[in-house]
Amino acid sequence: MNKFYVLFFALALSFGAVAQNCADAWKKVFEKRGSYAVADDIHRSVVIAVWEGEECYCVQGKARVEMGRIKSIWIMLEDEEYDFIDKELLDSKGKAALITNGVSDVFYTKDKEKFQVFFKEKIKPKKKGYKQVGGPGEEFK
Numbered sequence: 001m002n003k004f005y006v007l008f009f010a011l012a013l014s015f016g017a018v019a020q021n022c023a024d025a026w027k028k029v030f031e032k033r034g035s036y037a038v039a040d041d042i043h044r045s046v047v048i049a050v051w052e053g054e055e056c057y058c059v060q061g062k063a064r065v066e067m068g069r070i071k072s073i074w075i076m077l078e079d080e081e082y083d084f085i086d087k088e089l090l091d092s093k094g095k096a097a098l099i100t101n102g103v104s105d106v107f108y109t110k111d112k113e114k115f116q117v118f119f120k121e122k123i124k125p126k127k128k129g130y131k132q133v134g135g136p137g138e139e140f141k
Contacts, residue, residue, distance in 0.1 A: 022058035023049035026118040027103060034124045035102025040065050045121050048075060051114035063104075063117045069096035070104050070117055087111070 026047055041064075048061040060076040070089055074082035087109040091097045097107035097117075104117040 021049075021056035022047075023056050023116055023118075026058070026120075029123060030102050030118065033126060035119065035122045036124060038065055038068070038099045038102060038119050038122055040067060043119055043121070046073075047118040047120050048073060049116040049118070050075075058118075061117075063119075065099065066096075068099050070099065070107060071096060073115065073117065085109070085113075085115075087113070089115070 026049070042062055043065060044062050046061055046063045047058050048063070049056055049058050062074040062076075062082060063070055064072040072085070073089065074084050077083055089097065089107045089109060091105045091107045097105040099105075099117075099119070102119045102122040106114060106116045108114050
């Protein structure tokens with residue numbers, strides 16, 4: 001019976017690991033480290049999560065930001081040219097996607113294409129840890 005529980009636990013862990021996609025992984029980084037403010041501009045090194053049905057993959061791209069919201073995006077092609085997504089991009093409330101902590105809200109085209117933008121250059125650096133020392137050793141006993 002113990003083997004059954006071990007097998008069940010291992011399978012549950014493996015399904016949990018598979019369920020995380022690149023967008024979830026980027027979100028965790030931003031949640032852990034935080035982000036500097038994203039200024040209004042064209043940002044030339046962003047990660048764009050693209051959903052096709054239930055599958056998600058991430059690509060490099062550019063994003064134009066106005067008033068803290070995504071106005072347009074370009075997806076980088078293999079030859080490093082850009083494909084402009086020439087469609088209106090709106091969040092679930094019908095507005096341009098808001099950027100919070102370096103991550104945009106999920107947004108859609110009228111064709112139901114689904115995207116999210118991560119401003120990777122705005123991630124704050126890792127926090128420094130404490131320098132650890134060992135015990136007193138023989139020298140102090």
